[in-house]
Amino acid sequence: MSLRTIIFASCVLLGTAMVFGQEQTPTKEPTPAKTTLAGTWYAQFETPFGMQTYQLQFTPEGDAAAKATAHVEAEGEKRDVEFTEVKITDDTISFAEVRQFDQRELRIEYSGKLKGNDLVLSRMFGNRNGQEVVATRQVPKRQPTTEVAPLVEVKIDHLLKDAGKDFFLIGMAGDLPARYSAEELALAAEHFAAITPENCMKPERLHPQENQWQFERADALVEWARQNQMTIHGHTLVWHAQTPGWFFEGDDKEVIKQRMKEHIHTLVGRYKGQLQSWDVVNEAIDDRGGPQAAKTENLRNSKWLQALGPEFLTLAFQYAHEADPTAVLYYNDYNIESGSKHESSMVLLRRLLADGAPIHAVGIQGHWRSGSVPFKEIEKAITDYASLGLKVSITELDVTIRGASGGQFGGGFNRRGFRSATPPSLEDLKQQADDYAQLFAIFKKHQDVIERVTFWGLNDRRTWRWGQHPLLFDAGNHPKPAYVAIVDELENRDSSKATEPPQQIKIEDGGQGPFSAIATEDASLAGITIYRPQDLSPFGREAKLPILLWGNGACANTTEEHKNFLSEIASQGYIVLGIGPLDQLTDRNEASRQRTQAKQLLTALDWIIAENEKADSTYAGKINTTKVAAMGMSCGGLQAIEISSDPRITTTIVCNSGILANPSQIPAMPSLQKEDLKKFHRPVLYIMGGPSDIAYNNAMDDFARVDHVPIVMTNLDVGHGGTYRQPHGGEYSRVALAWLDWQLKGKQAASKMFLGEDSELKQHDRWSIEVKNFDSP
Ligand code: XIL
16 A cells, blocks of 8 residues: 555544645655654543543554554553554554454454644554544543442332333343443343343354354353343344354355254253243344335345345244243334334234244334334334234443444444444433333333343443443433333333432532532431532542531521531531531521521431442442531531430531520420530531631530530620631631541641640631640650
């Protein structure tokens, strides 16, 4: 290949018009490659199997000596690649990677073009799937898909497979267990009752040569399904795709028939009694229809048809039935619910039945697209097939959020033919949830006909329509709104609530801490506002959120007055459970004056401890349940004291409050007596507003009386109102956070705010501080 053709080829790949500039100077010697592309680049390719990070190295030493290598790190593997066919020009590069997969050689072609400081790099597998990324000079910050926080937090309280069990089996496709993470395997086993091998029982995988069978993956799947009590649905015996050419070699019809028979007998026979059903013939009807074709079977011009004629279907069913007389046998296809393909499917099925083919069921694949699911046609198709005495399953359900739907190939490419992983919007997720719910309403209505509904994949990472977000779990295994919408539909519950995400309100700018905070709520914890980092993905095994229980001034039923302060604390990595429903933050009304009780704080504590234990909770494993502060302002400060005897409380913070000399006559106020100071069993901090604070005397008296635990009294001369309403909660936040960091996060440095002759508050000209009962250092 000359340099000109090379440039041309790479420009075609890049879809640019740059070639014309080259065309005009055909006689000029090609300019030697500059070194702009030389050196190290980093590129990350998101794939269905996780992120692949490439550290690329280019050495553009003239065409012949040009070199490209890479160190690749991907989930579960590291490898070094020496690329072939490396071509480097001024600002473009192309090269190829050849990999072995099973028995097959996979060619990946790369092409890149400099754009400013970046290199726009695309890669193509064969001539179909492409992917485009921007390679940079810096080491990328790896963001594994599994850790991405979901857009909507969805809580599962009923399992899908349980919700469906009175109606039909609910299954998924995948070649489990190999290459699936422990988390994914657990997810699959928990939520699905049936499994379909996505690829490992297809002829090309299982039977690559006439005299060669590879049963390892298929056997492993059958064993895994057995261990997890899942039924198995075989897929697929006779198909035009993913079938090796040797089946059709030579022109002898009898030989080809014999090969089909051998294949089916060996495979179906091997798993006899273990697989509940088989997709015997897959996708035999042509896509191109029309009024004339609708009256006929309109069979696809496949090699099977060419070799054996229309009889190939009948034969396949007979062979399968011979090999396992108890297996339910399916004809499986896509788009057969619609238009002329549906008509053709009816013609074909009638013929098979008339010929005595042992066919029992029809598989409607169900590769649909959100916003344009043909509900009416689907329902009609189900009843049409039932009228022939056949059962129906939805065998490959996925409803994409964007991108082409249906067909033999997953679609999901952008204009230039590259996959993109643009995340779905909230509206997308809602539309998808509604579509799924409507589908399941139809399936439930026809439960007497429908045997099984199988999703084609486990999650939005393990899907052939990757980038189109078609399934019930996102790429990080979080359930999507569609999951709950389906369960609610099956259980006749109002799904509108479930699909509506819990509201998230950002206070000010989300706080000054490293974790932008939100105020939110949870349907299972009534009357409590939760302040927490919006993105909980950084929390888990090591960093966990300590708990802050909060009671409001006037024991009000809203945290509205303290929202800046509480949001600021949350942004530093705390979870705050404050008394009051979330909506009172935005629409404060009568309800905010409703009586509240200290025990609400303990209910909230019980709740968050339980959530931390629940595997499917938003908060699972993210909470430090052994570090709990009881805190409140004024009347809420008394609520904090009231619960301080609970052994789970690690520290108490009383703000602008103290126990009254005589129990209060105000009904809402906890009627505490000085005796109740005994409830403290761990260190205590008072944050007060100086002598003008109406609670000042009560607080100072408390301080004088407490001799059994370490206690700190701080005063800032701002009066009873404190600084809660100031931006980020003002000075009070700084002091409260130092205490919390010290007491709940064990940060000794933070104690400098309080301890010692040169403590920060002692030095401060507006704060005053007194400290008691600490062991002297
Ligand atoms: C798809 C698999 O999901 C992909 O992993 C594979 O590369 C191609 O096949 N109809 C079918 C399925 O019957 O076998 C196809 O599965 C999807 C379309």
